[in-house]
Amino acid sequence: xxxxxxxxxxxxxxxxxxxxxxxxxxxxxxxxxxxxxxxxxxxxxxxxxxxxxxxxxxxxxxxxxxxxxxxxxxxxxxxxxxxxxxxxxxxxxxxxxxxxxxxxxxxxxxxxxx
Amino acid sequence: xxxxxxxxxxxxxxxxxxxxxxxxxxxxxxxxxxxxxxxxxxxxxxxxxxxxxxxxxxxxxxxxxxxxxxxxxxxxxxxxxxxxxxxxxxxxxxxxxxxxxxxxxxxxxx
Numbered sequence: 458x459x460x461x462x463x464x465x466x467x468x469x470x471x472x473x474x475x476x477x478x479x480x481x482x483x484x485x486x487x488x489x490x491x492x493x494x495x496x497x498x499x500x501x502x503x504x505x506x507x508x509x510x511x512x513x514x515x516x517x518x519x520x521x522x523x524x525x526x527x528x529x530x531x532x533x534x535x536x537x538x539x540x541x542x543x544x545x546x547x548x549x550x551x552x553x554x555x556x557x558x559x560x561x562x563x564x565x566x567x568x569x570x571x
Numbered sequence: 572x573x574x575x576x577x578x579x580x581x582x583x584x585x586x587x588x589x590x591x592x593x594x595x596x597x598x599x600x601x602x603x604x605x606x607x608x609x610x611x612x613x614x615x616x617x618x619x620x621x622x623x624x625x626x627x628x629x630x631x632x633x634x635x636x637x638x639x640x641x642x643x644x645x646x647x648x649x650x651x652x653x654x655x656x657x658x659x660x661x662x663x664x665x666x667x668x669x670x671x672x673x674x675x676x677x678x679x680x681x
Binding site for chain 1: 602603605607613614615616617620622659661663665666667668669670671672673674
């Protein structure tokens with residue numbers, strides 16, 4: 458089975474711009490979660506989508522948003538980029554949210570905001 | 572108290588030794604636990620998951636969960652230089668939200 462894929466892998470933007478990142482989960486996985494990883498804050502949960510519905514949201518400002526399509530592919534959008542948004546953005550997929558269910562991470566999108 | 576806490580290390584062990592990585596957690600993330608390994612510049616990859624008290628073994632890896640002490644650990648036997656990485660402990664408060672510790676850097680010296 459193919460793993461989680463994310464596009465693009467690298468991105469350079471300037472402050473004030475917006476960006477859209479894409480994630481394709483493992484085939485058959487209906488849950489997609491997004492995380493931000495920075496050296497200072499570590500790995501932090503952004504939000505989770507299941508069957509096109511956002512089920513969980515982390516403590517990030519409203520500039521961070523996402524959506525999920527009927528084929529389980531997901532996108533996240535960051536508007537009005539700030540320097541502090543420079544990070545590795547990771548997408549993870551799982552079949553369901555059962556206690557023992559595992560999340561598998563994609564390779565990530567590295568975003569640099571100048 | 573942070574939801575998941577790890578000693579950031581680095582933890583240095585000689586090749587062939589046992590590496591012991593530890594993690595404590597708060598009541599809010601007590602459903603299940605995961606250990607991920609992350610090489611520099613790469614994304615996290617799952618090593619072990621555990622959600623019942625006791626030990627769970629997979630090859631050279633053993634995860635231990637002690638719910639009474641709110642403590643989860645990962646033992647790596649016969650450590651190899653290729654095990655050098657950052658090890659992330661994650662707890663699950665509910666749904667598919669994972670809460671990660673800061674990660675422990677492991678260095679295996681040959």
